[in-house]
Amino acid sequence: MSEPRESATIVTAIVTAIASRCAAGGIDLHATCAAADYDAAVPPAFRLPDLGRPRALVIVLGNTRALWPHVRVAASTDRNPVDEHVARVVTAAVDAALQTSTRREIRFSPEPPPRRVAMQRLAHVAGLAWLAPSHVCVHPTFGPWIALRAAVIVDVDAPPARPPLPPPCDCATGCQPALDRALAAGPPRDATELRERWRLWLAVRDACPVGREHRYSDDQIRYHYTGDRSPLGQD
Numbered sequence: 001m002s003e004p005r006e007s008a009t010i011v012t013a014i015v016t017a018i019a020s021r022c023a024a025g026g027i028d029l030h031a032t033c034a035a036a037d038y039d040a041a042v043p044p045a046f047r048l049p050d051l052g053r054p055r056a057l058v059i060v061l062g063n064t065r066a067l068w069p070h071v072r073v074a075a076s077t078d079r080n081p082v083d084e085h086v087a088r089v090v091t092a093a094v095d096a097a098l099q100t101s102t103r104r105e106i107r108f109s110p111e112p113p114p115r116r117v118a119m120q121r122l123a124h125v126a127g128l129a130w131l132a133p134s135h136v137c138v139h140p141t142f143g144p145w146i147a148l149r150a151a152v153i154v155d156v157d158a159p160p161a162r163p164p165l166p167p168p169c170d171c172a173t174g175c176q177p178a179l180d181r182a183l184a185a186g187p188p189r190d191a192t193e194l195r196e197r198w199r200l201w202l203a204v205r206d207a208c209p210v211g212r213e214h215r216y217s218d219d220q221i222r223y224h225y226t227g228d229r230s231p232l233g234q235d
């Protein structure tokens with residue numbers, strides 16, 4: 001009976017080591033699930049890389065507004081400070097936590113198909129946040145004011161699945177009317193169209209009653225929705 005317990009301890013140590021290093025870099029949210037449970041929830045094109053272990057450990061990493069100070073520092077050297085900072089922090093955390101012989105894969109949120117992971121579905125399956133009809137994941141504490149940054153897949157068995165989170169709010173009276181208004185202006189097909197109507201999409205997040213005290217700063221909001229670098233103090 002000692003073997004499963006020992007392996008659970010190792011898995012907990014891996015998750016804790018990766019999560020704590022990421023949190024020090026402002027990537028302060030994490031949750032775990034088994035690769036098979038995520039794969040069952042997505043179309044085949046979005047499945048995780050196959051490490052030959054169906055219940056391989058998956059760690060989904062995200063952030064609250066805690067990332068913003070790190071982005072401002074990264075902006076002095078990086079063209080894409082969010083993505084470059086996240087890649088550095090997550091890669092270093094994974095390399096520090098795992099032996100070189102332990103197989104692992106990292107997928108980042110902006111990666112296009114065929115490497116794309118449906119991060120919101122992953123966060124939902126892992127119990128990090130609830131995927132609302134507004135297409136935004138809502139965290140029980142931080143509400144919609146979270147981002148999802150990376151998935152780390154490790155060749156060890158995942159802990160037992162957790163029950164899914166209950167809906168944290170009533171979307172019919174919360175985000176749904178704001179979503180309908182945004183969609184009435186035309187669903188955005190890409191980031192350029194999104195930018196043209198960014199206040200309508202911000203209103204979808206603002207309509208959620210959960211986590212309002214954790215709303216991003218105005219500077220962070222402007223940067224994420226418009227790509228305007230002036231809030232970073234670089235222009």
Ligand code: B12
Nearest residue numbers: 109117118119134135136137146147148187188190191224
């Ligand atoms: C492509 C994309 C978009 C496209 C969506 C186009 C489309 N029709 O799919 C556009 C450019 C419009 C977009 C807009 C936004 N996005 Co976006 N996007 C992504 C991205 C890179 C991939 C999504 C994907 O392909 N998923 C795979 C499919 C299979 O998953 P799915 O569950 O079927 O579909 C999900 C999404 O595609 C999206 N979606 C699907 N169809 C539509 C249609 C519309 C009109 C919208 C708005 C969204 C949407 O919602 C689905 C879940 O409900 C993800 C990161 C990732 N890797 O997941 C971020 C991501 C989903 N986006 C995110 C955000 C925050 C936004 C914006 C608020 C803008 C911003 N930069 O802050 C807006 C507005 C969204 C809103 N609801 O208010 C966050 C969500 C965080 C959260 N709390 O849930 C993510 C996870 C990125 C991140 N780093 O955190 N996005």
